[in-house]
Amino acid sequence: MLTKLGRTDLSIYPLGFGGIPIQRVSFEKAKTVILRAKELGINFIDTAQGYSDSEEKIGFAINEDKNYWVLASKSPARDGKEMEKAITNCLKNFRRDYIDLYQLHLISNLDELQLVLGKNGAMETLLKFKEKGYIRYIGITGHKPQVLKEALDIFPFDTVQGPYNPLETQSEELFKYARAKGVGTIVMKPFAGGALTSPSGCIKYILSKVFVDVVIPGMESVEQVEENFRASLDLKMTEEEKQGILRDIEELKNNFCRRCDYCQPCPQGIKISTVFILHGYLSRYGLKDWATARYQSLPVLANRCSQCGICENRCPYELPIREMLQKSHSDFQR
Structure with missing residues (x-):
């Protein structure tokens, strides 16, 4: 069953395709994996400028039916010229004349946001490309829920993307706030960067939340696509999945960084x-x-x-x- 991504007119399956891991596989393997996702009804792909050849592999894979897909990418560019390069390259890599969603990537503080929104900032370029039809919607991503929440009050973003999983629940209020404003919610890091060992349990946990529009686990094999898709069909967790999640949380609670950055600033300048x-x-x-x-x-x-x-x-x-x-x-x- 397809759902709307926030207030946009984009209809997507709630399980999306994260583009990080396909860096590791060949173009042909990436195509096989992506086309299997299509066979199952998955139609949303999210990647980024910085994921080496991920955009190119996606463009190669979808070329025969490119308009079936809802495509999203993102860039950490803060000025207009760098953003123009990123979008131009993305259009070329996707082999398509428009991108459904382009996102400001990894906004970590309001100073960065103001830089983006200021004169000659990246937002000027995003709006120019949107006006010309090369971009349909504009989103924002990051790991700081409070920063992203404030950003939604400063600019009318169409979507917001942040980490959320059974171990990292700090974005819950952000997503609830976004949903109330009609902003599409995209969950990244559903397995806590691979730290959680029950993918199916995590998918069920996340998609059972009414404030989540789509979750984008990274996938590089047909088996992963099929496993995650099965989980999306029945959101009731098995006892084994519940226990696996609880065991992981217990093991990770004292050695897993939630990226809250309360530890900063470091006197030595370490990020x-x-x-x-x-x-x-x-x-x-x-x-x-x-x-x-x-x-x-x-x-x-x-x-x-x-x-x-x-x-x-x-x-x-x-x-x-x-x-x-x-x-x-x-x-x-x-």
Whole structure:
């Protein structure tokens, strides 16, 4: 059964297709996986400029029936010129003359949002492309629920995307607020970046929430597509799924970063939650080259930690942040 994405006229199946993992597979394999999703009735794909060749593989896969799909992408560009490059490349990669949804990616504070909305900012380009018909709707993504909630009051975004799963429920109020405003809600990180081991249980948990329009698990195999689709058909969790989720939460509660950033600022300038996000892509997604390149590009690496412990005193989850930073840096050196 299809549902509307917020107040837009986009009709989508509530289980979408996340485009991160197909970086790992060939163009032909990606096509096989995406076409299997189509056979099952999945029609929403979300990817990003930064997911290496994901946009290209999607364009290759959908080329024979490109208008069946509702396509979304996103860019961290903050100025107009960079956003223009991102959208132009996306249109080329998708092999289509319009994008259904284009999103401001990873807005982490209101200063960034004001930069985007200001003179020569990315929003000027987004609105220009929308006026010309190259973009149908504009959304926003991020990991900071309060920032995104405030953003919805500043600009009439059509959609909002954030992490939500049985372990990370901090976006619940954001999604409820968005739903009340008619803003489409898109759930990323449904398995907590691969940390939760019951995908079917997570899909059922998320889609049972009335404030969720679509969830976008990353998928790279036909088996994953079929498993997630089966979960979307019957949202009643089995006892095994419930226990699996509870077991994961118990095991992860003391060593999983929720990206709240209460630990910031670090005196050494380490972007702590960013380190842990990238480490998750390395350790759980298997995207070694992609994650390592982004880690190495950070202005300050985790080995600059002075062991002051200020971050741990601030962390509401009492995580062993210093130890986690050391491990993350060590794993990136392998």
